[in-house]
């Protein structure tokens with residue numbers, strides 16, 4: 025049984041260390057200011073986040089079709105009224121928005137949406153990014169970059185000057201998961217490809233990947249996977265994965281991020297809010313890890329039921345780095361559970377948190393929670409260690425925290 029004074033003292037020591045440690049957010053959906061309107065920020069974007077839209081549509085007296093007919097401001101008004109005024113904002117997503125307002129110095133007690141709008145109207149994208157990085161203790165973040173997105177591709181082709189705190193990750197869902205829809209676009213761009221992957225298709229897709237790696241300089245290549253993904257099999261998806269994505273990753277010395285477990289568009293009426301969760305087959309992941317021991321894989325899985333098994337897989341494969349509490353797992357209850365399980369099974373050899381945010385201010389509550397549960401879990405583990413007579417120094421606590429909050433990522437991807 026741990027003595028509560030010793031535990032409190034240890035919590036203060038860990039909190040102090042975490043406050044000094046810079047954070048790298050290894051997967052987000054925010055864009056650098058150079059991407060213009062693709063960088064989402066401000067109160068109307070915060071209210072229109074798809075988590076809050078899904079929660080609103082459970083109450084509101086409008087159909088999804090009627091909701092999408094409204095303009096952004098009307099949608100935000102409805103979310104505010106439904107989730108903050110008609111009911112108390114206790115869900116993690118709603119409470120997180122209040123944390124953003126508080127961190128930016130706004131008075132949440134006023135409940136005055138128009139005053140919040142006036143505050144954001146007076147900000148610039150660059151100014152809000154600086155303030156948000158400061159509040160969240162962020163040093164850098166990784167975007168999600170898709171060359172099949174017309175707006176985004178045009179920005180890359182214009183040779184943008186990108187804020188050095190924003191790094192690229194080359195997302196290949198549009199290429200690999202939506203091959204049937206998108207291969208004609210590769211043909212439009214001058215690649216000699218065929219739908220059934222015959223002829224010169226494989227080398228041409230590799231040429232496409234090399235082109236975008238040269239242009240974006242991504243830190244890793246990434247792909248989400250359905251729970252029905254199995255490996256190996258003779259599927260077109262696995263051929264594109266192995267013969268294109270993994271082959272090019274090996275040639276370029278890049279790691280690969282895989283994200284199994286999302287079931288896309290179970291309710292298409294909800295649009296971005298319409299994706300769901302399923303349990304993945306991690307034996308397939310094990311076979312992939314065993315087949316490519318020299319490739320490095322960053323993996324997060326969406327279902328809670330897979331988390332214990334994923335930690336065990338990580339114990340078997342040093343080329344696997346688990347990361348973050350993805351989407352619906354990113355709530356205090358499950359961050360606590362997952363961080364605890366990872367630390368007890370893997371010590372410090374994992375990346376416990378990423379934010380996955382779409383609106384830049386959301387990094388503030390995400391990293392507040394990440395620090396809090398890192399503090400809670402580490403304090404208990406250090407206190408247990410000290411009960412044996414072993415002593416942990418402040419420098420060692422800071423070293424361990426630095427690993428979790430950033431250095432494990434940079435080391436694993438070979439950039440440290």
Ligand SMILES: [Zn+2]
Nearest residue numbers: 051052053380
């Ligand atoms: Zn994501």
